[in-house]
Amino acid sequence: MGLFRRGNLSSILQRIFGKKHARIGVYGPPNVGKTTLANRILRDWTGDIMGSVSEIPHETRRAKWKKDVKVENGNSSLFMDIVDTPGIATKVDFKDFMNTYGLSRDEAKRRAKEATEGVIESIRWLEDIDGVLLVMDSTQDPFTQVNVTILGNLEARNLPVLVAANKIDMENSSPATLKSAFPQHPVVPISALTGYNADNLYSIMVKHFSKKRRRKKRR
């Protein structure tokens, strides 16, 4: 009888129908907490971290990845290659780094140049991933063009998307706004900084990214 308990059943179903390995891209605009979330996932499941974080946008300017991160959900589990991608933006102005964050002119120009290359690299990675953890700042307007573009792109490719409504530790956060803005995708409120609701995120990641889908080929 125990064979058909919920945990065992989902484990059996995953073994028969689900994926055992998936390459998951952590995507989003700059400064929404992508690397903080990637660090959280790695710290919780491997004890390692992905990279440094900063309040200055475009801190991650090259994609970084960690292979074979085993994330468990009860009796099910999924091995993931976690790819932390640079923030996607439609503009990069080196003067912002100087005026807002006090970088020198040369430093700001170098950062801006690397940031543009990072955006291109992020877009290129879309060809090679199986699913996306799309990180959004739940204190900000969700309808930014970058969010809309990334989501539209992933839908066109038929890639599974999980929206991480980050920064719910902030007073003015509104994960409900993100949920109502993108009802077609699972939205999980989380604080990557404090780890609040991380267990729920992992559980949904395993379920959502284990599903087999036929990927559409697009140019």
Add this chain to the structure above:
Amino acid sequence: MTKKEDNGISVNLISRQKLGQLSSDEKLKFILNEVKKGKILVLEYGLTPMEQTSLIESTMREIEHDTFIGVEMEGYGEDRPTFVQKIFGIIKKPRITLIGPANLLKTIRKDSNIIQTKIIPGKGS
């Protein structure tokens, strides 16, 4: 940069016929060229998400620190076909999109009904 005819800023409405005649690559090249000249474009028939992504990629390649910092682009996602439309094979269509140079056009607010932008005077063609 083209010569400035006056101090005003060009806001050009591009018809769906004009864009429909162009391949994706031609469309992106046309848009980026116009935007780099300092023009704001309202596309009657917007870009697909794949084209928007390509436009971002092309924009990043074109950024020059002192002359072109990128684009401001706002539009709505594709129309979702109804069940009946799906049966008849009607596909999603991109909707109206606003694109301009990021040093000239700034988005103030966007929700599911209104895109509010501001034109920064003194620049553009």
